[in-house]
Amino acid sequence: MTTATAKAPVITGLGVVAPTGIGAEAHWSAVLEGRPAIGRISRFDPSAYPVRLAGEVPGFVAKEQVPSRLIQQTDRWTHLGLSAAEAAIDDADVNPAELPEYELAVVTSSSSGGTEFGQHEMENLYQHNPEWVGAYQSIAWFYAATTGQVSIRHGLRGPCGVICTEQAGGLDAIGQARRLIRTGSRLVVTGGTDASLCPYGLTAQLSTGSLSTVQDPARAYLPFDSEASGYLPGEGGAMLIVESAEAAEARGARKIYGRVLGYAAGFDPPPRSAGGTPWPPSAAGPDSPGSERPPALRRTIAAALADAGLEPGAVDVVFADALGVPSADLIEAEALAGIFGPRGVPVTAPKTLTGRLYGGGAPLDVATALLALRDQVIPHTVGPTAPAPGHEIDLVLGEPRHQELRTALVVARGHGGFNAALVLGRAD
Known part of the structure; x- marks a missing residue:
């Protein structure tokens, strides 16, 4: 240590x-x-x-x-x-x-x-x-x-x-x-x-x-x-x-x-707002204009890893924000694949069991991630069965996955453009 x-x-x-x-x-x-x-x-x-x-x-x-x-x-x-x-x-x-x-x-x-x-x-x-x-x-x-x-x-x-x-x-x-x-x-x-x-x-x-x-x-x-x-x-x-x-x-x-090893926050101004930048066409749909600036989520995750002093390969599991909106899901999937490589890290979203809890959602994800680190098991995501095209992530489905876990990344986004990432380390 x-x-x-x-x-x-x-x-x-x-x-x-x-x-x-x-x-x-x-x-x-x-x-x-x-x-x-x-x-x-x-x-x-x-x-x-x-x-x-x-x-x-x-x-x-x-x-x-x-x-x-x-x-x-x-x-x-x-x-x-x-x-x-x-x-x-x-x-x-x-x-x-x-x-x-x-x-x-x-x-x-x-x-x-x-x-x-x-x-x-x-x-x-x-x-x-x-x-x-x-x-x-x-x-x-x-x-x-x-x-x-x-x-x-x-x-x-x-x-x-x-x-x-x-x-x-x-x-x-x-x-x-x-x-x-x-x-x-x-x-x-x-x-x-x-x-x-x-x-x-x-x-x-x-x-x-x-x-x-x-x-x-x-x-x-x-x-x-x-x-x-x-x-x-x-x-x-x-x-x-x-x-x-x-x-x-x-x-x-x-x-x-x-x-608590690392933390970072970022912000994407809402599309078409004063000073806002629309999402790229690949994420926002054909009716949205393009953007010269990519969504902030990837930068936020990278900043949290840097704050923790960790390389991407040191992260063993990601607890995703998982909004369930196709355009937002694609942004998150692209951010994770861009940092960890295609299917480079297990990803899970236990919140499909509870719904999104707004102010309580990310703290519950953190509690779940800490229990996963304690018991060395990644909980599976219940519900999804047919991954959407272009989502190059290793979404844990079907049953929990047992493996060595040292660190976990928790990702969260809030309505209006807020996003944050937290890196957790095992107790020992």
């Missing part, structure tokens, strides 16, 4: 609240079994909407996970985040009260904020009058609400923040956690959750034009497949405990899932 690797921040706790299960091990078991968690939306009647399928967290009862007073003050997205954060802290076997409170930080990712809470309050406004709108509307919808509530509940009074870059935000939050560790923070609670499966939230998501309207759960979300038609939404996510290696050793951390 190099000196830089030994000093890299370590991840010592995982908290998962996902459609595949509550708890890291429950989630991991579902992933290895390839057990889909996509079904008809049950939180409201979706029959009037073109998208009726999603990944919902099963069996989550807020009053069993969150103090009763907070249930009335916060959105389901925050309930899930509080539960995941507590599970991560417990998993790390750390007692924040025993550590210097100003050296303990919180950074989460957020995509849509408290949409369900906000919807109900807006209904009170237009169906009744302003007196029906509760005072907590001013904070429950706010994208920093989960960060604030986690900080308050556990006495984490160091630097706190929130990253709002949609699906890419989970990696950006972990990247910020690493910066905080480097500048003196001892421990950071990071990651993210999302819960926008309500009419207001789904309507907002439909505006992207990227959601699949296929009604068969087994064929609706097929990234890198010739029948790809978009993605399905989901709720939940994961929270992680990131510590400096020295702090983890000093407190006698009982386990280390992995190390």
